[in-house]
Amino acid sequence: MSLRHAVLGLLSEHPASGYDLMKLFESSLSNVWPATQSQVYGELGKLSAAGLLTVSAEGPRGRKEYAVTAAGRAELRHWLVETEPERVRRSETLLRVFFLGLLTPDEATAFLAVEATRAAQEAAALRELEPTVDPGANALSVHGRLALEYGLRLAALQEEWARWAAGQIAAAQEAAS
Amino acid sequence: MSLRHAVLGLLSEHPASGYDLMKLFESSLSNVWPATQSQVYGELGKLSAAGLLTVSAEGPRGRKEYAVTAAGRAELRHWLVETEPERVRRSETLLRVFFLGLLTPDEATAFLAVEATRAAQEAAALRELEPTVDPGANALSVHGRLALEYGLRLAALQEEWARWAAGQIAAAQEAAS
DNA sequence: AGCCTACCTTCCACCCTTGACAGGTCAACG
DNA sequence: CGTTGACCTGTCAAGGGTGGAAGGTAGGCT
Missing domain, CATH: 1.10.287 (Helix Hairpins)
Structure with a gap:
């Protein structure tokens, strides 16, 4: 459920493609919220279908660059401010x-x-x-x-x-x- | 994947029913490995089908008490000694x-x-x-x-x-x- | 005797995660 | 020019976890 917000959050910095996002996950975010490539692409699809993202540019190899929409920013903010983080400690x-x-x-x-x-x-x-x-x-x-x-x-x-x-x-x- | 071992471990102390196990989970283990009742009963079924548990007694309300078999103890020990704990930190x-x-x-x-x-x-x-x-x-x-x-x-x-x-x-x- | 509460099991549908697979294109280098 | 490697997107099956609903029985209290 939080993967969507991780994606929204990363894209809120600057637009990126699924491939770019994967690299971002691997470099920084993987320590707190790992994600596989199938998840990321799937989430991008769902988020743009829901209107929280748009394809802001299309590049060379079928590359699609996604950007957060106003609705996406609102959702991100809502998540940060008005919802409680889920704490499941499973060790x-x-x-x-x-x-x-x-x-x-x-x-x-x-x-x-x-x-x-x-x-x-x-x-x-x-x-x-x-x-x-x-x-x-x-x-x-x-x-x-x-x-x-x-x-x-x-x-x-x-x-x-x-x-x-x-x-x-x-x-x-x-x-x- | 570890739920099975949690169940095996609890039963290795003394035999218990699914209902008993749920109480044990709630009291002690829930802080490190929460489980729902559907999971526990499902796991009991799978484990006894695999021969790691046996029904040691049947009680009043269709109650079935499970006990660990020799194979179950072996599996538990194997898990503890020869496998690495999975560490996914997702916060x-x-x-x-x-x-x-x-x-x-x-x-x-x-x-x-x-x-x-x-x-x-x-x-x-x-x-x-x-x-x-x-x-x-x-x-x-x-x-x-x-x-x-x-x-x-x-x-x-x-x-x-x-x-x-x-x-x-x-x-x-x-x-x- | 009757009712309520605790006891006890089982099934199902949905979502997330994982891992593997499939497939395609641009750029550069020898 | 051809091959290699990085780039890039997508689908699928399987498994685990979550939540809820269903359904039935024994024991104790009034």
């Missing part, structure tokens, strides 16, 4: 944590260790992304920095938590013996 | 953050303020859940505590981040004027 990792008791303590701590290093790697990857986000570039990147910071903090949290949890398991093991 | 809130530039600074900070109070409320709700998780009760609750701690830390992170982000926007606004 396969945490689901596994619930069942860690089915493993031996060693296996469980190993799992958490993997989790910790993974979080560290992700933090490193995000830090490499940091200079990419040029402060003055466009309005999107300004707020992209905020999202990036969130990602960094989250990765740090995950690493610390995983280490702490491994410690908890080790402590419980000692208490039992 | 509608962060998606909106990317497009906060379409709002006035005041509207944007208001959005973040809502986010901060929401995180605080969630933390409070989780803290109320804390005594529910009895340390010695069952193997599941031991690790449930770990998941709960994660939730608490995450909520704290979200609140702090939202306040920080609001500050960033205010600072940018001042710099511009």
Whole structure:
């Protein structure tokens, strides 16, 4: 349901083709809302059928450039201001944590260790992304920095938590013996 | 794809009916992996057809109690030890953050303020859940505590981040004027 | 005895997401 | 001139998640 708004939002900066949008998704937005190409093209079709987008230009290879209409901007604004974001937290990792008791303590701590290093790697990857986000570039990147910071903090949290949890398991093991 | 493992995991503690499972989901697991009743019953059917579960007892109102088979335990273990958890981070809130530039600074900070109070409320709700998780009760609750701690830390992170982000926007606004 | 509530299962229709496939065109380089 | 690679759009099947509706039974309370 939010993909449509992601597309509207990206196009509100400047008109683009489906192909362009895919690149935008891959570069910046993929971390918060991944999308496949079939989804993007499908959504462009639906949005223009609904009058929220128009084909603003046609290029070389059948390229169609879409631009947001007034109705599209209104919808985007409506979404941002008057609707509540849906928060479904579904974490396969945490689901596994619930069942860690089915493993031996060693296996469980190993799992958490993997989790910790993974979080560290992700933090490193995000830090490499940091200079990419040029402060003055466009309005999107300004707020992209905020999202990036969130990602960094989250990765740090995950690493610390995983280490702490491994410690908890080790402590419980000692208490039992 | 993980719902099947959530069901297997819950049943590995003790046998239960679909109705029982729904209550378990609502009480503990819903925070990390929500499920609807249609999903649960469907999954029970598929799992017993696949031989990972058996009907261990039949009760009053057509109640069927399912128990994990040896194959089911093997599958559960396989999932825990030999497969990688899927990590798709899809956050509608962060998606909106990317497009906060379409709002006035005041509207944007208001959005973040809502986010901060929401995180605080969630933390409070989780803290109320804390005594529910009895340390010695069952193997599941031991690790449930770990998941709960994660939730608490995450909520704290979200609140702090939202306040920080609001500050960033205010600072940018001042710099511009 | 009768009713209400909790118990308990099952089916269906819709949407989003994924992944794969299909197909076509322009530009540049050797 | 021919091939390669980047560009560009589109369709389809399958699967998971959501929400709602339907339908029926046991136990307890008045």
